[in-house]
Amino acid sequence: MPLSLHIAYAVIAFVFGSIIGSFLNVVILRTPLHQSIITEPSHCFSCGHRLAWYDMFPIFSWLLLRGKCRYCGEKISPRYMIVEATTAVLYCVTYLLHYSKPWYFLAYSAVTLAVLVVLSVIDIDHFEIPYWCSITIAVLGIGAIFLFKDTPWYERLIAMGIVLVVFVILVLVGGMGGGDLQLMLGASLLLGYKIFVALFIGIFTGAIYGAVKKIHDRRDERIVSERIRKLTEKWYQNQLDHDVGYVTDGHDDIIVGSISEGNPDIEWEFLDEKVWRGLPEKAALSQALREKITDEREGGFKIFINGNKIEKVKYSRRMVFGPFLSLGISTSWLVGDVIMAWYFSFLS
Numbered sequence: 001m002p003l004s005l006h007i008a009y010a011v012i013a014f015v016f017g018s019i020i021g022s023f024l025n026v027v028i029l030r031t032p033l034h035q036s037i038i039t040e041p042s043h044c045f046s047c048g049h050r051l052a053w054y055d056m057f058p059i060f061s062w063l064l065l066r067g068k069c070r071y072c073g074e075k076i077s078p079r080y081m082i083v084e085a086t087t088a089v090l091y092c093v094t095y096l097l098h099y100s101k102p103w104y105f106l107a108y109s110a111v112t113l114a115v116l117v118v119l120s121v122i123d124i125d126h127f128e129i130p131y132w133c134s135i136t137i138a139v140l141g142i143g144a145i146f147l148f149k150d151t152p153w154y155e156r157l158i159a160m161g162i163v164l165v166v167f168v169i170l171v172l173v174g175g176m177g178g179g180d181l182q183l184m185l186g187a188s189l190l191l192g193y194k195i196f197v198a199l200f201i202g203i204f205t206g207a208i209y210g211a212v213k214k215i216h217d218r219r220d221e222r223i224v225s226e227r228i229r230k231l232t233e234k235w236y237q238n239q240l241d242h243d244v245g246y247v248t249d250g251h252d253d254i255i256v257g258s259i260s261e262g263n264p265d266i267e268w269e270f271l272d273e274k275v276w277r278g279l280p281e282k283a284a285l286s287q288a289l290r291e292k293i294t295d296e297r298e299g300g301f302k303i304f305i306n307g308n309k310i311e312k313v314k315y316s317r318r319m320v321f322g323p324f325l326s327l328g329i330s331t332s333w334l335v336g337d338v339i340m341a342w343y344f345s346f347l348s
Helices: 003-033 060-064 079-098 103-126 131-147 153-172 178-241 282-292 322-347
Strands: 252-260 263-266 299-306 309-317
Touching (some): 079 103, 079 322, 103 131, 153 178
Antiparallel strands (some): 252 263, 299 309
């Protein structure tokens, strides 16, 4: 095939990817809000004005409008352009690397990469991976068993079993969430042994981000911990004053809580009621936290109680792993064979 034709197809892949990216922005924004992605026309979320066709050119409309709504002048997040450009680049790279493969591989790549982009951004926004994204990856994995015979079916199942064990451990120790487990189980069917490349890339990049984030958040976490401690001490002293609802001398317990989408909540089911004198006034503490802790988005905290005092409070902000796992999956899908061949060349 002439070079000029390759370039033309690469450009077409880029443009097609940008158009798909524009649609993915709609999916990312509307599905968590349970809004239709088909029937409701595109509009500005600030002024509600319906967007014209010339307002919706992928990538270029945002650049030409300088990141502002044409009608009300409100700023438009650059993330819309980033999603469009990322999808465009992914589709272009997929063609350049795999243009000689069957059309169904390119179609598989288009769907897989689109789902990974969507779940990554939704995970960043809402700290959860939608079930339909994990299910889609799993369905693609099942289909891959029949379409891509170069990877034996038993290799995919073995990979899924190993991933299941690894991620159950990570979920139990609190390093990952259930959504991460579901995603990687489906991806193991899709990738076979290449899932371990995805796992390494995802955990390695996620660990680097997590370390940087932890250093950046350390001061704010201490401030929130202190605020929770003061509120809890006031609540606990009231329990002591009324001689009910406190941990008896010589015993200790932990109150576990979380902040989800800005709303603090206590997981009272984890209390060891045997060490308490009477039951604590649960509603009072929950209400105090919801009224005073209003500027934190996502996190978890533990309140350590020893007898008649609050020993300490430890608060940690949550971090997302979906984008890093998606990075690993997409890399493994596109160049996993090359990476594994390179790795095994060092062992031979």
